[in-house]
Amino acid sequence: xxxxxxxxxxxxxxxxxxxxxxxxxxxxxxxxxxxxxxxxxxxxxxxxxxxxxxxxxxxxxxxxxxxxxxxxxxxxxxxxxxxxxxxxxxxxxxxxxxxxxxxxxxxxxxxxxxxxxxxxxxxxxxxxxxxxxxxxxxxxxxxxxxxxxxxxxxxxxxxxxxxxxxxxxxxxxxxxxxxxxxxxxxxxxxxxxxxxxxxxxxxxxxxxxxxxxxxxxxxxxxxxxxxxxxxxxxxxxxxxxxxxxxxxxxx
Numbered sequence: 084x085x086x087x088x089x090x091x092x093x094x095x096x097x098x099x100x101x102x103x104x105x106x107x108x109x110x111x112x113x114x115x116x117x118x119x120x121x122x123x124x125x126x127x128x129x130x131x132x133x134x135x136x137x138x139x140x141x142x143x144x145x146x147x148x149x150x151x152x153x154x155x156x157x158x159x160x161x162x163x164x165x166x167x168x169x170x171x172x173x174x175x176x177x178x179x180x181x182x183x184x185x186x187x188x189x190x191x192x193x194x195x196x197x198x199x200x201x202x203x204x205x206x207x208x209x210x211x212x213x214x215x216x217x218x219x220x221x222x223x224x225x226x227x228x229x230x231x232x233x234x235x236x237x238x239x240x241x242x243x244x245x246x247x248x249x250x251x252x253x254x255x256x257x258x259x260x261x262x263x264x265x266x267x268x269x270x271x272x273x274x275x276x277x278x279x280x281x282x283x284x285x286x287x288x289x290x291x292x293x294x295x296x297x298x299x300x301x302x303x304x305x306x307x308x309x310x311x312x313x314x315x316x317x318x319x320x321x322x323x324x325x326x327x328x329x330x331x332x333x334x
Contacts, residue, residue, distance in 0.1 A: 089116075089124060089143075094136035097124060101131050107181060119174055122181030126190070165203075176201060188229075191218065195226040196235060199251045206239065206250040234258040253316070260309045267302030271295045 089097075093114055100110035107125070111118040125131055128139035176197055183193035198215055199207060207215070212223045227249055230236045235255055238247045274295030281288035 089120070091136065091140045094124070094139050097121060098134055098136040101125070101134055107185070117174075119177045119181070123177060126181060126184065131185075172201070189226070191222050192226040192229045195223065196230055196251070199236060199249060205252060206248045208241070208244070208246050208248050210246070212249070234262045254313075257309055257313055260305060264302045264305040264309070267298045267305065271297075271299035271302060274298065 093116075096114055097110055100113060105113070107118050107121045111121045114121070124139065125134050128134055128142060179197040179201065180190070180193045183196055184190055188196065194216055195212060198212060199205065209220060209223050209227065212227075213220055216223070227236070227238075230249075231238065235258070236249050236251050237255075237258075239250055240246075241248050272295070274291045278288045278292035278295060281291060283289065283292055
């Protein structure tokens with residue numbers, strides 16, 4: 084059943100799917116399971132590069148033997164101030180985190196980014212992140228540093244509390260995208276220089292020349308696409324704001 088526990092055969096099929104290069108979504112469809120079930124299973128047992136069905140199954144059985152007797156089921160959780168189901172929000176958090184890990188972010192960095200994105204304010208202090216994620220301040224500090232380096236978040240000084248707040252805003256992915264484009268430009272320059280050093284007509288030099296041309300092309304179009312998105316986004320927000328004012332304007 085889709086909601087039941089994973090069997091040993093399920094884990095064998097997950098391992099086969101990972102070996103084939105399938106995504107969590109594709110593996111979940113193959114097993115008729117929720118994506119979050121697959122992502123939790125893989126992340127908990129070595130990640131996509133280290134998952135082994137035998138070891139994962141043994142670890143799960145070991146945890147089951149050590150687990151204390153299950154208490155009586157708690158009453159259903161109440162919705163929050165916006166009417167959202169806490170269980171659905173938690174499921175979203177896990178899926179968001181798994182997707183960010185899939186893009187190459189370390190697990191803790193992905194958890195911090197997810198926490199900021201799914202917080203209505205879009206900003207939290209380091210102490211608030213420690214409390215929400217139940218991890219050490221050092222773990223938060225390292226994750227924040229990685230996110231700032233990729234320009235996916237920015238920091239603001241809170242004058243009232245004399246501490247920094249870490250913020251995701253409308254330009255977060257725009258800045259991160261441009262940071263990637265700049266890295267591509269650096270790779271292009273390095274590859275072109277390497278081609279000149281090796282000799283443009285040699286096999287190795289030709290290879291690096293092609294690498295340089297590729298990253299130059301991709302970087303140029305990344306910047307172009309980002310600027311087009313920003314203009315369209317600004318125009319849409321201006322239009323939405325105009326219509327919002329019109330709806331509330333008295334005749």
